[in-house]
Amino acid sequence: MRRRVGIIVNPIAGMGGRVGLKGTDGAEIQRRARELGAVPQAGARCALALRAMAEEGGAAELVAPAGEIGEAALAEARLEARILRDLPPPTGSAADTRAAAERLRAEGVDLILFAGGDGTARDVAGAVGTALPLLGVPTGVKMHSAVFGTSPRAAGRLAARFLEGAPSVRLREAEVMDLDEAALREGRVAARLFGLARVPHERGFLQACKAGARADDEAALDALARRIAREWPSDRLMILGCGTTLRRVKRALGGEGTLLGVDVALGGRLIATDVTEAQLLRLLGAAPAGIVAGATGGQGFLFGRGNQQISAEVIRRVGRDGITVMAGQNKLAALDPPVLHVDTGDAEVDAMLAGYMQVHTAPGQRMVMRVAAPD
Amino acid sequence: MSDVTPREYHQARWNEPVVMELGAPGRRGITFAAPDSAAAVGPAADLLPPAMRRKSAPVLPEMTEHDTLRHYVRLSQQVLGMVGISLFGTCTMKYNPRVNEALGLRPQMAEIHPLQDPSTLQGLLEIVWNFEQILKALSGMDRFTFQAAGGADAAYTHVCVTRGWLEATGQLGQRDEIVTSIQAHPCNPATAAAGGFKVITLPLEEGGYPSVEALKAAIGPRTAALMINNPDDMGIYNPHMKEWVRLVKEAGGLAFYDHANFNGVMGKIRARDLGFDACMFMLHKTFGGPKGGGGPATGAYGCTEELARFLPKPMVNRTASGFTLDVPENSVGKVREFMGNLHIVMRAYAWARGMGAEGINEASDISVLANNYMEKGLLAIRGVTKSHPDIGGPRMEMTRYSLGTLKEETGIGVGEVANRMTDYGVDAPWLAHEPWLFPEPFTPEAGELWSKEDIDTWVAVVRKVCEEAYANPDLVKSAPHNAAIAKVQGEGCEDPARWATTWRAYLRKHRGGAAQQAAE
DSSP: OOOEEEEEEOTTTTHHHHTTOSOOOSHHHHHHHHHTTOOOOHHHHHHHHHHHHHHTTOOOEEEEESGGGTHHHHHHTTOOOEEEOOSOOOOSSHHHHHHHHHHHHHHTOSEEEEEEOHHHHHHHHHHHTTSSOEEEEEOSSOOOSTTBOSSHHHHHHHHHHHHTTOTTEEEEEEEEEEEOHHHHHTTOOOEEEEEEEEEEEEOOHHHHHSSSOOOSSHHHHHHHHHHHHHHSOTTSEEEEOOSHHHHHHHHHTTSOOOSSSOEEEETTEEEEOSOOHHHHHHHHTTSOEEEEEOOOTTTOEEESSSOTTSOHHHHHHHOGGGEEEEOOHHHHHTSSSOEEEEOOSOHHHHHHHOEEEEEEEETTEEEEEEEEOOO | OOOOOOOOOOOOOOOOOOGGGOOOTTOOSOOOOOOOHHHHHOOGGGGSOGGGSOSSOOOOOOOOHHHHHHHHHHHHHTSOTTSSOOOBTTSOOOOOOHHHHHHHTSHHHHTOOTTSOGGGOHHHHHHHHHHHHHHHHHHOOSEEEOOOSSHHHHHHHHHHHHHHHHHHTTOTTTOOEEEEETTSOTHHHHHHHHTTOEEEEEOOOGGGSOOHHHHHHHOSTTEEEEEEESSOTTSOOOTTHHHHHHHHHHTTOEEEEEGGGGGGTTTTOOGGGGTOSEEEEETTTTTSOOOGGGSOOOEEEEEOHHHHTTSOSOEEEEETTEEEEEOOTTOOOOSSSTTOOHHHHHHHHHHHHHHHHHHHHHHHHHHHHHHHHHHHHHHTSTTOEESSTTOOSOOSSBOOEEOHHHHHHHSOOHHHHHHHHGGGTOOOOBOOOSSOSSSSEEBBBOTTTSOHHHHHHHHHHHHHHHHHHHHOHHHHHTOOSSSSSSOOOGGGGGOTTTOOSSHHHHHHHHSHHHHHHHHO
16 A cells, blocks of 8 residues: 655744744744744755655655645645645644644554654654654754654655665654753753654664664663662662653563653562652652663753752762663764763752763663763 | 776676585586495494484585586676775785785695694794794783684683683682773673673763773772773774873773774884783784685784783793793683684784884884875765864874765765775775764775775775765665675565575575475
């Protein structure tokens, strides 16, 4: 059967960037962006991706909502598509993206190719979850999520290769991140993990021909998670951070735990999930404790992004030696420069954490990473 | 750079079956009169225990000598061979002089048996001993063993020696960590892990190498050893190595110099002068022995007198009455059968004697010069960038480049470029060890062998293919066009249901069980 790909464009994504507005969430900011002379560019960048997809030999059927949120980019790319004309009239808000994503899911498309930034990724992933693969054409200001192609053309080519069933393209779970734009305008960077998406990923040339050797971090991290769960002292509390890496430890402890929350284990099983700072401080009064934390991909944040429940006070009481950091070797290798960051809001704790730290990458394997405190 | 037009090339293309499908029942190469052994020892089968006797004859192709020869000639026509322009980085591809090959094949070398009495091997042992003196002079170490059958085996030898040393000094169990860098050859962390050690890896920082501070955070009372190469295969030399070694030894660990990239520093630095306890050379690359499919390898492992008592057995010693084979006091045993690939030692000895100390020193200069000449040409090509572009100064004997820009702008990555390069009759370049720290990496190494014309030709091929990637990406994407096999589909290698490493597995997985039974 001919494969189908749904197209969604967030026409205003990226408008804030060139006029220094750090994103376009909210009608007021959009109005200011236009006043400052921002020009919509998402449609043009999406058209670049669509051209690249067509040139790659994509024979998939294109399905798109009418108007600026889809149809226009297809016209710019001079490509035929089936246009959905029965969606509610666009409101210029996130609701447009969500409505389009839900409708495309109902159409049974094989992939949603969307043009936007982190906010758009959040809206699409919020509507379709991990039921449907999605791939982002990068047009936004904030792009911390691991769902975007490295450029519009790269996204288009990857989409085509996925749709034609290229064996080197696989689906992987990727973290959807979003920043708090209001905080960003106040000069604070506060990204948080929003959820998961399934995203096509092309493995490198070498890796595709190498028998048995998986270059991705998954097997190493699963083995490491089991090792940490097994060797943790039974009378010591384990405070587990959030994200997919830490979820491996939570699963190794026999539970599901929370993807986005901080959980606590004792005696080899989870005893509390999605805890608050106050709950952690109470537990710390009852038993000795250690923290197992991961690092955010792309930015390399250890503390202060998404896991603020593990507060400066919690870290102070556990102490630097009580912290175990785990992260995949490829994730660490992709950090440029190879530095981890902390931003706990407490200069003293940040200074305590700063310096070099050994990060576990697999059983019996560690990488020495520099931890930087905010300037 | 001279303006060179790449040579036109076309490989032979035969639809050649595998040898298992050739021949006919009863065909033979040469038939000899049956030996009259049965009269002396009875039926040959009776010499084997019943459980080990075959129930049916092995399924082997039955062919004439003539057909066999033609089969393999046709196969050889379908490869680039070992005589193209091969700038395969980190491998230091060198021409193997025919006179050295002839020496290695002399009956005094080829027809001896490792179980012969040492008194009948004196000439060979003298060569081994003499060559050891050459490597001692190049490294400052006190003893060398040639038993390891390659660089990774030599790294493993170091891990074994480290264990022996820890045991003898009562530190085994306490010191269980080996420190290395993300740019060290993967055999260093791999052999450390195989030897039961935990591996601590240092990432690259400003300057293109790990910082002294990162090293300090990695070493301590658990440190067993540092295993490191320098320069790394991006061509960057870590100038703080002497301090690194001092810090590791102060922490109580051993320092091992993986001299895989020796070509750029031959005759310039000695591992011992930097404080190292041990080092390793690869005779099959740096010292002119055949490399890759051309022959077996030899990793020469050298160490200080303090560690020599742990070396694999036997060691060649010179006494008043001749050369002897002796077992070191606390020998770790064997890392390879007998004494290793001594015919490679023979070739390396011939190479080193032919070059002389001054020649080796000059070869190092030429290899660095050639690399920096090549760099000028490669960086002038649209789509090509250099690793750590912000780091100034010349690189050593190789440079890592990236085709990330080309991939971004054309969709053509280093894999496709490598395929297309073979259409011009040159070998594809080495890419990079994993993890890839730069996108779409490739790492050529000119060495002292290749002429200016060869380097110009190679660069011209890269330029031509990159231009094609912009002008006609489909031409590159579907390459090679002039090779015997258009494209190898790699994904079968990842599928246990499809991969087949034996003929029997191939029949079972691809021809169905019935065909297999018929064949058996």
